[in-house]
Amino acid sequence: MASHGLDYDGCNFFRQRLVLSTLSGKRVRIKNIRSKDDNPGLRDFEASFIRLLDKVTNGSRIEINQTGTVLFYQPGLLYGGSTSLKATLKGVTNDHIDPTVDVLKSTALLLMKQFGIDGEGFDLKVVKRGMAPGGGGEVVFICPTRRTMRPVQLTDPGKIKRIRGVAYSVRVSPQMANRLVDTARGVLNKFIPDIYIYTDHNEGANSGKSPGFGRPWWQRR
DSSP states (O other): OBTTBEEEESSTTHHHHHHHHHHHTOOEEEEOTTTTSSSOSOOHHHHHHHHHHHHHEESOEEEEOTTSOOEEEEOOEEOOOSSOEEEEEEEOOBOSSSOOHHHIIIIIHHHHHHTTOOOTTOEEEEEEOOBTTTOOEEEEEEEOOOSOOOOOOOOOOOOOOOEEEEEEEESSOTHHHHHHHHHHHHHHTTTOSOEEEEEEEEOGGGSOSSOEEEEEEEEEO
8 A cells, every 4th residue: 555545557447446435535546547548548437427426525636647547536525414415417327338227226226225325215216318329318316315334244135036127218119118028028937927027118308319228127026
């Protein structure tokens, strides 16, 4: 460990490193961010994440060199007031690379509740779906603030009792989502009877900028 905190090399686990730095209060320096690429430095989505951290913390200090290949992050304090955090995030909500907003809503929120982060209004709401590459999506995340979290040990996943999922379609025929549901049920019904997969068809102002559809993601409970 250097005197200024922790040193990392490269862009791997970029978001995780900054989040853990914020939670632990340790300073980090990330260098050689895509330094050998034809287009070195931070990407737009990484810069947006840094701006988000700056907004939800108080007293953070962020230094980026001119090429964007070296980042120094001195985390401030997470806001711990009596009011809930409400964040409106815009861009791509569904693609084939990152976990979709539906996955985060069905997994991350339930996991956060295990740590004692819950309460009235705790939700991740999809206002507009934005498919890649155009985006145009919008989600609203509301989370009550907590100064402490309870420890959790999750070692036994238990048995699968039911499956819930969603099939979404944007700027295409609603039948696309229905066909996805029929195909998924044709496989899942062989294993368990308690299955419900609902369709979410978006059009007009709520449909983002690009057409697309997504195969159902199911949640095991």
